[in-house]
Ligand SMILES: Nc1nc2c(c(=O)[nH]1)N[C@H]1C(S)=C(S)[C@@H](COP(=O)(O)OP(=O)(O)OC[C@H]3O[C@@H](n4cnc5c(N)ncnc54)[C@H](O)[C@@H]3O)O[C@H]1N2
């Protein structure tokens with residue numbers, strides 16, 4: 001038996017970040033930036049108006065008030081997108097729109113609400129300091145400033161930022177393409193009828209969805225029978241399109257545990273019992289350089305194994321830190337028991353009330369009981385050396401992706 005940490009260390013020692021690719025900005029959504037993106041020019045690139053109103057020389061309206069407005073001749077309109085050079089002489093004003101460049105000579109913007117909105121002349125009924133409602137060049141981003149650092153996952157704000165500095169393409173680590181393979185003669189496709197002893201295939205769906213949640217592209221492969229030749233052939237066929245392969249089922253001690261049978265010693269794949277529950281039987285290795293994770297067949301075991309071993313590896317392949325799922329410290333609502341010597345991952349429900357996280361373990365914790373996983377929002381982690389934790393104890397809780 002090996003520990004969870006030993007197994008994870010072997011995995012992380014064998015996977016590498018995928019080579020970077022140049023991608024169109026919108027295609028890169030959800031990928032991880034492999035280069036720092038910096039601004040070629042300041043943002044905003046020029047001083048501009050923050051309001052629809054009038055540009056003035058502040059000193060000209062220093063005495064303006066509701067009771068004694070100042071009237072100025074309006075010499076023109078400056079709208080956003082104006083490229084011509086304009087200037088304002090003292091004693092004059094021009095109408096200006098939000099985002100339009102400040103004309104030379106003017107040093108303040110008066111919002112239209114402080115005026116009578118006049119066309120030929122305008123009455124200004126409030127004074128303003130120099131700089132009023134002017135957005136200065138470079139006050140958002142300085143020229144040369146890194147706006148999105150390498151290693152950042154590109155969400156909507158980062159994509160907006162990169163476009164704002166004029167870039168249409170970026171160098172990113174692509175999403176890892178992960179082929180998910182479910183094995184088992186008893187498995188039938190959801191949507192088809194079941195005979196006695198058969199069940200609908202669910203791990204393939206669940207793990208493909210988990211791959212997507214972890215930032216990868218999931219390809220669910222049609223179920224294969226427990227026939228060694230077919231399983232090996234199918235796995236080898238998948239290598240052309242896979243950055244990683246995840247299998248589920250066929251790794252324990254049964255006579256039909258074909259994944260273990262065909263992969264033991266193939267490439268660098270090896271099988272181990274890991275000191276955890278659920279998820280004890282695990283296999284991992286490289287097949288022609290591609291990481292292969294052979295997860296157990298019990299649905300909750302497969303899911304927990306994915307979160308503990310596969311997700312960190314997929315993060316490393318994207319050039320991210322192989323962090324575990326976000327963890328919080330919570331108070332146990334009820335006592336839990338845990339097997340000696342195993343790290344126990346219990347399905348739980350985490351809630352936050354008046355500054356404290358509380359977690360309640362699901363009533364049933366069998367590794368075949370998917371029902372209690374589908375209603376859980378977290379996994380309580382009980383360390384190997386603990387057998388009982390009374391209500392009120394502090395525990396580490398992993399939040400499941402939502
Ligand atoms: N003698 C022993 N028996 C078992 C041991 C052991 O140490 N000694 N370990 C148990 C543990 S722990 C686990 S976990 C399972 C792992 O078994 P396998 O990985 O070989 O998985 P299967 O036997 O193929 O299936 C187990 C269970 O899960 C259901 N299953 C499998 N694939 C799917 C799927 N794609 N969708 C839905 N359900 C699936 C399958 O029907 C079985 O009920 O071994 C224990 N046995």
Ligand code: MOO
Pocket residue numbers: 276277278279280281296298301302367368
């Ligand atoms: O580990 Mo099995 O994964 O306990 O059911």
